[in-house]
Amino acid sequence: MIEFEFLDGTKTNTDEFGLTVKEFEVEPLTLRHRFEQIEMLEGNIPMGSTHEQRRIMMSARLFLDDPNEFPLYRDWIQGVFARLQPCYITDPRQPFKRWLVIPEGTPEYEHRNYGRVVYVTLNWVTYGLPYAEAITTTLTPYEWGQGYFWGAGLEWGENQYSFSNTNRFIINNFGNVELDPRKHKEFRIVYKGASDGLTITNLTNQEVFVYNGVSGVDDEIVLDRIFTTKNGLNIVRDTNRRVITLAAGANEFILAGTSSPFEISFEFRPLFY
Numbered sequence: 284m285i286e287f288e289f290l291d292g293t294k295t296n297t298d299e300f301g302l303t304v305k306e307f308e309v310e311p312l313t314l315r316h317r318f319e320q321i322e323m324l325e326g327n328i329p330m331g332s333t334h335e336q337r338r339i340m341m342s343a344r345l346f347l348d349d350p351n352e353f354p355l356y357r358d359w360i361q362g363v364f365a366r367l368q369p370c371y372i373t374d375p376r377q378p379f380k381r382w383l384v385i386p387e388g389t390p391e392y393e394h395r396n397y398g399r400v401v402y403v404t405l406n407w408v409t410y411g412l413p414y415a416e417a418i419t420t421t422l423t424p425y426e427w428g429q430g431y432f433w434g435a436g437l438e439w440g441e442n443q444y445s446f447s448n449t450n451r452f453i454i455n456n457f458g459n460v461e462l463d464p465r466k467h468k469e470f471r472i473v474y475k476g477a478s479d480g481l482t483i484t485n486l487t488n489q490e491v492f493v494y495n496g497v498s499g500v501d502d503e504i505v506l507d508r509i510f511t512t513k514n515g516l517n518i519v520r521d522t523n524r525r526v527i528t529l530a531a532g533a534n535e536f537i538l539a540g541t542s543s544p545f546e547i548s549f550e551f552r553p554l555f556y
Contacts, residue, residue, distance in 0.1 A: 483536065492525050
């Protein structure tokens with residue numbers, strides 16, 4: 284059974300359409316490299332590499348009591364899987380992650396057994412980043428039995444993403460993709476409390492964010508993607524205009540300019556190849 288969630292919050296799955304899934308295949312990542320060449324210079328000059336859009340294919344079977352039922356099922360399938368808006372797909376074999384996709388091409392139908400069995404093929408392409416993302420954020424309560432991160436390789440109580448009155452800690456990006464707030468749509472760091480020259484340093488990749496102002500015990504400083512606010516007001520001009528990214532795996536942080544009591548939290552969705 285493959286599950287679908289649309290941006291308006293509605294959910295459905297292949298069982299509701301009578302589809303028995305035979306195959307659900309995510310295309311491997313395709314790397315694209317760019318090089319420049321200069322005459323009389325050996326080799327080439329690397330200009331960067333990236334991952335291209337990925338395709339997802341699902342094949343399923345539809346069993347009908349009466350072949351005349353097919354138009355009804357066909358219209359149901361078209362009504363859901365031919366939308367122009369993206370949706371999230373989750374494979375229950377890996378329930379901790381989902382893919383943001385949009386339909387591609389035309390649904391294919393192959394009729395067998397005098398029309399009582401229909402083989403259905405549907406295709407999607409990734410919408411935006413070519414990676415899967417965690418179905419919940421790092422601040423979602425990790426409750427036993429919810430299955431949020433089953434299969435992700437995490438141990439119970441292993442990770443922490445909010446801290447009080449602690450200037451040194453580890454943030455685990457348990458995905459295998461670097462998280463860059465300039466590209467990733469969900470990445471928030473929230474600092475609540477007093478500070479003077481708040482400095483957040485990721486020792487793992489040597490990235491530093493600095494707020495050149497002060498905050499009171501009831502103030503809230505938010506780094507939300509490329510935006511920085513204090514109590515909802517833009518304070519980018521009072522910062523060093525840098526962002527904090529997360530390497531895959533453990534990221535060691537150190538804070539400076541803090542004054543107890545304070546809290547800091549990191550909320551994001553890890554990405555997976």
